[in-house]
Amino acid sequence: MSNTNAVLITGGAGFLGPMLAARLLQDASYNVVLTDLQIPPQPNGVTKTTNLERVAADLTIPTDIDRLISLRSQWHAIFLFHGIMSVGCEENPSLSTKVNLGATQSLLVAISTISQNPRPKPRVVYASTQAVYGPPYTTNGTITDDTPAAPVGVYGTHKLIMEAHINDMNRRGLIDAFSIRLPTVVVRPGAPSRSAAAFLSGMIREPMAGLECVVPIEDRSARQVICSPRVMIENFVRVMRAPSNAMPEHLRAVYMPGISVTLGDMYDAFEQVCGQDRLKLLKTEKDAEAERLLNSWPQTAEFGNAMKLGLVFDENCVQIYREYVDSLSVSTS
Ligand SMILES: NC(=O)c1ccc[n+]([C@@H]2O[C@H](COP(=O)([O-])OP(=O)(O)OC[C@H]3O[C@@H](n4cnc5c(N)ncnc54)[C@H](O)[C@@H]3O)[C@@H](O)[C@H]2O)c1
Known part of the structure; x- marks a missing residue:
């Protein structure tokens, strides 16, 4: 050593x-x-x-x-x-x-x-x-x-x-x-974190486990960097x-490099990767405090310093969700 x-x-x-x-x-x-x-x-x-x-x-x-x-x-x-x-x-x-x-x-x-x-x-x-x-x-x-x-x-x-x-x-x-x-960082496996953004992982992780997830934001044009x-x-x-x-x-x-996605992009990617049936497990219940914190965070960004350091980027939400779903089949096989 x-x-x-x-x-x-x-x-x-x-x-x-x-x-x-x-x-x-x-x-x-x-x-x-x-x-x-x-x-x-x-x-x-x-x-x-x-x-x-x-x-x-x-x-x-x-x-x-x-x-x-x-x-x-x-x-x-x-x-x-x-x-x-x-x-x-x-x-x-x-x-x-x-x-x-x-x-x-x-x-x-x-x-x-x-x-x-x-x-x-x-x-x-x-x-x-x-x-x-x-x-x-x-x-x-x-x-x-x-x-x-x-x-x-x-x-x-x-x-x-x-x-x-x-x-x-x-x-x-x-x-x-x-x-x-x-x-x-999405998708976090296991239990939800005590972050206002925890639902961003939950909205794929829970339905993939057959569970409901509450999405605290109604506006599908709301953006996050993930x-x-x-x-x-x-x-x-x-x-x-x-x-x-x-x-x-x-x-x-x-x-650090992220991609800017709307809630609508996430629903679309969800449907593409996880199938339409599971969409019914996503429930919307507005949470004003979560919405306040999330809306105060960046929505779009340029990553000049990250690029100078040679850091890498995701492609899109579908790729991120697919990697999570693929990781489930690896961990259960
Ligand atoms: N995960 C994300 O999406 C994200 C986004 C932004 C920033 N971060 C930052 O990245 C870091 C890692 O994120 P994560 O999601 O792995 O965090 P996490 O919440 O999963 O883990 C944090 C750990 O810190 C430990 N901890 C708390 N108090 C401690 C103490 N007194 N002594 C020793 N350990 C203690 C906790 O037990 C916990 O296991 C965190 O600092 C977080 O703020 C994470």
Whole structure:
């Protein structure tokens, strides 16, 4: 293991952490430490576990952070994926302050103390969100690299605060980091997240399991920016490998590639991939709070910085849904 590149992934029992671990472990040159509040389950598709360590740690506890960081003498990369999602933050802002701000800040400070000369500092990849954007920029046009952040919500606000902190720590040479603003990743398997956008995954996942899904928005022209797990994982790896000087030292946030789709596009793709019969499992029940948060997020975007970093894109909603449906037949075969 000493000759392999050690990668720490927090949020290791969540949605994206285990998928990234599985992807990295296809390459024998990586060893992965996956951590969450409880010992994370073995990621799907991982059979050989010699290069995987699963660890329980509460990142709000400083000694847990020290224990994690000291698991390896050298780190190649550290992915910060832990956190409280949008609805959870809105319901409990002080928990978000504790976890999304406090724990992340403590972890960054611990990372800045890692000394591994002559090896370069570990690449830190911080999972931010497109919820850092807000009106009027989201409602009046296309998001570009020059669009100011204007979050409407505790979640986006706390992510933006951490981005600013990362920019400054990176500028001071304390860490080597990128903040990546994720669009909504669809389709999330398993249980729904506590995100206002959870239904975007639910509206295919639940009907495919024979269950109803409530769609909280009536307007079929409402747009969201989404991306598939496959593309997101590929882009995580590309950001991990991107040269530090690909972006200015004090501007480290990248909006990750997504595609802009209307609710109507999603219904059409659903019918094409899952069949007309299952459409009756989609029920519309307007939820004003979910609608408020979702309508404040980007609707269309250009991804200049992402393209400069060589990141990849999905084709369309049908491809994203088809990949999910295909993954179901793989996991049940
Ligand atoms: N999935 C998406 O569509 C999406 C979109 C935008 C941003 N993001 C961001 O990407 C990251 C990963 O997303 P995800 O969907 O995999 O998240 P997730 O909600 O599935 O996982 C987050 C994990 O963080 C853990 N956690 C919470 N408090 C903790 C603590 N005190 N100590 C240690 N772990 C703790 C939780 O137990 C959970 O397993 C998150 O930071 C999220 O904000 C995700």
